[in-house]
Amino acid sequence: MPGKLLLITVSSPEIQRIRRSRFLNFQQITMPYLAALTPPDWQVEHVDEEVGPADPLARADLVGITFHTPSAHHAYELADAYRARGIPVALGGPHATLLPEEAAAHADAVFIGEAEDTWPQFLEDLRQGCVKKFYRPSAPPSLEGVPQARKDLFIRRDYTGGVLFATRGCPNTCDFCTLAVMYPNRLRRRPVEEVAAEYASFRGKVIIFWDDNISADMHYAKALFRAITPHRKWWSSQASVRAGQDEEFLELAARSGCKQLFIGLESISQASMNEVGKRFNRVDEYARLIERIHAHGIAVQAGIVFGFDSDTPAIFDQTVDFLEECGVQNATFNILTPFPGTALFRRLEAEGRILTRDWRKYNGRAHVVYLPRQMSCEELLEGFQRAVRRFYSVGSIRRRLLRSPVQIGWALPLNLAYAFALARYGL
Numbered sequence: 001m002p003g004k005l006l007l008i009t010v011s012s013p014e015i016q017r018i019r020r021s022r023f024l025n026f027q028q029i030t031m032p033y034l035a036a037l038t039p040p041d042w043q044v045e046h047v048d049e050e051v052g053p054a055d056p057l058a059r060a061d062l063v064g065i066t067f068h069t070p071s072a073h074h075a076y077e078l079a080d081a082y083r084a085r086g087i088p089v090a091l092g093g094p095h096a097t098l099l100p101e102e103a104a105a106h107a108d109a110v111f112i113g114e115a116e117d118t119w120p121q122f123l124e125d126l127r128q129g130c131v132k133k134f135y136r137p138s139a140p141p142s143l144e145g146v147p148q149a150r151k152d153l154f155i156r157r158d159y160t161g162g163v164l165f166a167t168r169g170c171p172n173t174c175d176f177c178t179l180a181v182m183y184p185n186r187l188r189r190r191p192v193e194e195v196a197a198e199y200a201s202f203r204g205k206v207i208i209f210w211d212d213n214i215s216a217d218m219h220y221a222k223a224l225f226r227a228i229t230p231h232r233k234w235w236s237s238q239a240s241v242r243a244g245q246d247e248e249f250l251e252l253a254a255r256s257g258c259k260q261l262f263i264g265l266e267s268i269s270q271a272s273m274n275e276v277g278k279r280f281n282r283v284d285e286y287a288r289l290i291e292r293i294h295a296h297g298i299a300v301q302a303g304i305v306f307g308f309d310s311d312t313p314a315i316f317d318q319t320v321d322f323l324e325e326c327g328v329q330n331a332t333f334n335i336l337t338p339f340p341g342t343a344l345f346r347r348l349e350a351e352g353r354i355l356t357r358d359w360r361k362y363n364g365r366a367h368v369v370y371l372p373r374q375m376s377c378e379e380l381l382e383g384f385q386r387a388v389r390r391f392y393s394v395g396s397i398r399r400r401l402l403r404s405p406v407q408i409g410w411a412l413p414l415n416l417a418y419a420f421a422l423a424r425y426g427l
């Protein structure tokens with residue numbers, strides 16, 4: 001059976017426009033990692049739609065597609081086109097895991113959750129002609145001894161020198177987050193020495209850990225930071241506010257080359273944090289946490305979400321005021337998006353507030369897909385756009401970057417890229 005396996009990292013035209021315009025274009029790891037789990041008698045090609053579109057007429061003996069919710073429509077179109085030509089299609093990734101029955105209408109096999117064990121099993125089933133419709137791991141696969149993602153399939157032209165993961169999942173269960181559905185077994189860890197060996201194998205200087213929350217297990221994180229320090233690279237990852245509460249974590253992170261942490265602040269409204277099960281985010285501690293992170297020379301990229309039930313139209317300016325006062329280097333702003341399968345989606349659906357199931361609109365940037373509590377959809381969208389424009393205005397960039405003690409070498413290019421992109425795409 002083995003022949004040509006076409007792996008596609010899908011990105012819809014709408015998402016490409018948003019991503020490009022927002023300079024959020026890091027190399028994705030899923031398909032290069034899946035390729036590494038594939039027996040060598042398959043000839044693997046990776047098409048990453050952030051680089052160029054997939055060809056529905058491409059020659060292949062098997063197609064695998066990974067996709068997020070806003071790209072589902074496009075992923076299904078592609079899958080239908082390949083299947084119409086008799087090519088078997090396997091669908092996986094976040095949206096297929098959230099809605100496997102929906103994905104099944106467009107696939108020969110649907111992968112639910114982690115694929116370390118199920119992908120090789122599927123390929124063997126395919127060889128023997130007994131493919132099943134759904135592949136779901138019966139137990140959490142071991143992350144010990146997993147292969148390194150195939151670097152020859154990293155094809156994006158971004159500024160990173162390598163991407164990898166150390167942990168998977170998060171022990172928290174914020175009700176708007178898809179991780180509780182994606183990884184119900186909570187936090188998983190790779191052996192530190194295996195992560196350090198992969199980290200060292202990259203020739204580039206700037207490394208991204210694709211971890212959901214690298215501060216989820218402090219003991220593990222500190223051991224990892226000690227192990228990667230000798231390699232003298234720069235790295236960035238996502239973390240919770242707990243990263244700013246632990247001096248030793250920050251000290252070891254900085255010494256190992258951490259230049260920026262994406263911190264899920266989400267909101268400067270404590271009522272909003274309480275409402276979505278994220279009470280451990282203590283809003284009155286934010287300024288001090290940011291100051292402590294900055295004191296270690298680490299830039300902060302704040303993850304901000306607008307549209308919680310406690311948010312009023314005042315939240316937009318209040319948020320940017322706060323981020324400027326703290327000298328936050330970067331921020332990723334999102335409109336609250338209730339992804340299917342999450343507790344948030346179920347609650348809003350029960351309240352009759354879900355406005356559309358057109359997944360293309362579940363992009364968090366260009367559409368409001370539910371009825372906000374204290375403002376109209378238009379006010380939410382307009383307020384979000386105003387906050388983004390204000391945060392990446394020249395005046396704000398100057399105020400923020402001059403206010404913190406962090407060197408601007410990392411933060412300034414990112415800010416300028418955001419500002420140019422906003423001007424170019426008229427957002």
Ligand code: SF4
Pocket residue numbers: 170171172173174177178179180212213240264278
């Ligand atoms: S802390 Fe972050 S990653 Fe973890 S469940 Fe909450 S939102 Fe998701």
